[in-house]
Amino acid sequence: MIRIYNTLSQQKEDFQPIQPGKVRMYVCGMTVYDYCHLGHGRVLVAFDVITRYLRHRGYDVHYVRNITDIDDKILRRADENGERFTALTQRMIDAMHEDERRLGVLAPTEEPRATDFVDEIVAMIRVLINKGHAYAADNGDVYFSVDSFKDYGKLSKKRLEDLLAGARVDVEQAKKSPADFALWKAAKPGEVSWPSPWGDGRPGWHIECSAMSSHCLGDTFDIHGGGPDLLFPHHENEIAQSECATGKHFVNVWMHAGAIRVNREKMSKSLGNFFTIREILDKYPPEVVRYFLVSSHYRSQVDYSEDNLVEAGRTLERLYHALRGVLPAKNVPEGEFDRQFHETMDDDFNTAGAMSVLHGVANELNQARRDGDEHRSRELAAVLVRLGGVLGLLQQDPEAFFKAGLSDLTEEQVEALIEARANARKDKNFAEADRIRDELLEKGIILDDSREGTSWRRG
RNA sequence: GGCGCGGUGGCAGAGUGGUUAUGCAGCGGACUGCAACUCCGUGUACGCCGGUUCGAUUCCGACCCGCGCCUCCA
Numbered sequence: 001m002i003r004i005y006n007t008l009s010q011q012k013e014d015f016q017p018i019q020p021g022k023v024r025m026y027v028c029g030m031t032v033y034d035y036c037h038l039g040h041g042r043v044l045v046a047f048d049v050i051t052r053y054l055r056h057r058g059y060d061v062h063y064v065r066n067i068t069d070i071d072d073k074i075l076r077r078a079d080e081n082g083e084r085f086t087a088l089t090q091r092m093i094d095a096m097h098e099d100e101r102r103l104g105v106l107a108p109t110e111e112p113r114a115t116d117f118v119d120e121i122v123a124m125i126r127v128l129i130n131k132g133h134a135y136a137a138d139n140g141d142v143y144f145s146v147d148s149f150k151d152y153g154k155l156s157k158k159r160l161e162d163l164l165a166g167a168r169v170d171v172e173q174a175k176k177s178p179a180d181f182a183l184w185k186a187a188k189p190g191e192v193s194w195p196s197p198w199g200d201g202r203p204g205w206h207i208e209c210s211a212m213s214s215h216c217l218g219d220t221f222d223i224h225g226g227g228p229d230l231l232f233p234h235h236e237n238e239i240a241q242s243e244c245a246t247g248k249h250f251v252n253v254w255m256h257a258g259a260i261r262v263n264r265e266k267m268s269k270s271l272g273n274f275f276t277i278r279e280i281l282d283k284y285p286p287e288v289v290r291y292f293l294v295s296s297h298y299r300s301q302v303d304y305s306e307d308n309l310v311e312a313g314r315t316l317e318r319l320y321h322a323l324r325g326v327l328p329a330k331n332v333p334e335g336e337f338d339r340q341f342h343e344t345m346d347d348d349f350n351t352a353g354a355m356s357v358l359h360g361v362a363n364e365l366n367q368a369r370r371d372g373d374e375h376r377s378r379e380l381a382a383v384l385v386r387l388g389g390v391l392g393l394l395q396q397d398p399e400a401f402f403k404a405g406l407s408d409l410t411e412e413q414v415e416a417l418i419e420a421r422a423n424a425r426k427d428k429n430f431a432e433a434d435r436i437r438d439e440l441l442e443k444g445i446i447l448d449d450s451r452e453g454t455s456w457r458r459g
Numbered sequence: 460g461g462c463g464c465g466g467u468g469g470c471a472g473a474g475u476g477g478u479u480a481u482g483c484a485g486c487g488g489a490c491u492g493c494a495a496c497u498c499c500g501u502g503u504a505c506g507c508c509g510g511u512u513c514g515a516u517u518c519c520g521a522c523c524c525g526c527g528c529c530u531c532c533a
Contacts, residue, residue, distance in 0.1 A: 301465080
């Protein structure tokens with residue numbers, strides 16, 4: 001039985017999908033006006049691991065992750081760049097897909113875009129108005145009336161009166177209540193717009209997720225996820241819109257990833273302390289970045305730092321080192337390690353605990369190799385690759401992993417130097433042998449001698 | 460101020476009412492020409508103060524500290 005922490009109930013719950021064997025999951029994706037930073041990467045990787053694990057456990061997972069491609073910030077950025085907003089969004093979507101691919105994130109089942117669902121959005125707003133949950137204001141905007149939904153605040157545990165007490169002074173005059181939020185925003189002259197019963201305009205921020213999730217997964221589904229800063233107001237507002245429009249319970253399990261921090265502060269656009277995925281991948285191998293993300297629990301806060309990434313790299317090397325030169329066996333049945341892995345992953349996707357299991361496999365694999373037990377080695381290598389694969393790790397050829405990113409020297413040059421050193425060693429000319437080893441080390445190549453010969457890796 | 464989360468050994472990071480997390484770094488040993496890799500061994504860890512208990516890092520309460528949300532943000 002898989003247990004998942006539900007933000008709504010603030011505790012772990014046994015996971016029971018609505019339809020046995022099938023999981024319907026929606027995750028809030030990107031608003032595409034800039035490159036993805038590591039915080040986005042965290043969410044991408046977290047829900048990628050969750051999807052992989054649920055599938056590993058036999059569930060048929062329908063994973064929807066949206067793209068919000070119309071929004072104030074997009075329009076402003078496109079305007080600054082002097083380009084059509086669609087040119088900006090397409091460029092960012094392409095970049096996002098490239099980042100995902102490099103981090104080993106599998107494509108979601110569906111990736112709906114807000115601009116493809118304006119009709120559904122307008123229809124949902126119309127229902128909300130008809131039911132008395134929304135109103136068209138004089139300025140052409142349509143607002144959701146927070147007072148009309150008695151459960152407002154149930155996800156974020158906020159009370160409406162507290163929100164109103166803290167409301168800023170410069171509230172939009174057209175709103176009946178300061179906590180009301182826009183479902184539809186009237187277009188200013190010259191702005192891109194779609195027609196609607198309330199005049200030309202564009203969707204407000206939250207409504208697209210309500211419309212798209214209903215369309216792709218139905219009015220009630222199993223899991224809804226996203227980043228920590230979406231809990232309020234975005235997810236709270238989604239609940240209000242969806243439950244008022246459909247009259248049904250919206251989502252069973254709400255999941256939120258923890259924040260990525262820099263110097264103990266949340267990495268965020270507004271603080272400007274963010275690192276984009278692509279700039280991080282210029283410094284560290286993609287799988288090291290993924291390992292870093294997966295090695296702590298998805299709900300905990302983690303600090304992005306040079307030290308942490310370097311350590312992640314060393315640790316990942318240890319796992320690949322165990323696999324190096326061993327051909328994994330085929331059709332190895334599940335055993336004790338799989339059981340341990342499932343036990344910890346069943347507990348709210350405890351990837352940190354799962355890493356401990358992987359190291360246990362690596363340790364036993366290294367012992368088998370030391371003892372020359374080839375059968376056992378190949379079996380354990382298969383287990384390690386299988387369990388690593390559930391986390392999206394250890395799928396590369398170890399040789400490729402160790403030799404990736406070679407710059408100063410070609411492989412042929414390295415091999416030639418290794419052969420020269422081997423000859424020097426044969427002649428007991430250890431001074432020359434060490435000189436060659438130091439020369440290689442200076443160029444970032446580390447040598448590992450063994451009975452079978454010398455292998456090398458990038459340091 | 461309101462709401463929420465967290466404080467674990469040098470660092471990172473799981474977990475548990477009594478028994479080893481794990482990794483990195485360090486130390487000792489084996490292996491090695493020497494290293495590296497690997498293996499074996501090695502650490503008075505659980506913010507502070509009370510309470511419950513035969514026994515608490517693990518449950519309860521107070522306190523201190525940190526972080527997040529309350530406004531756009533994954």
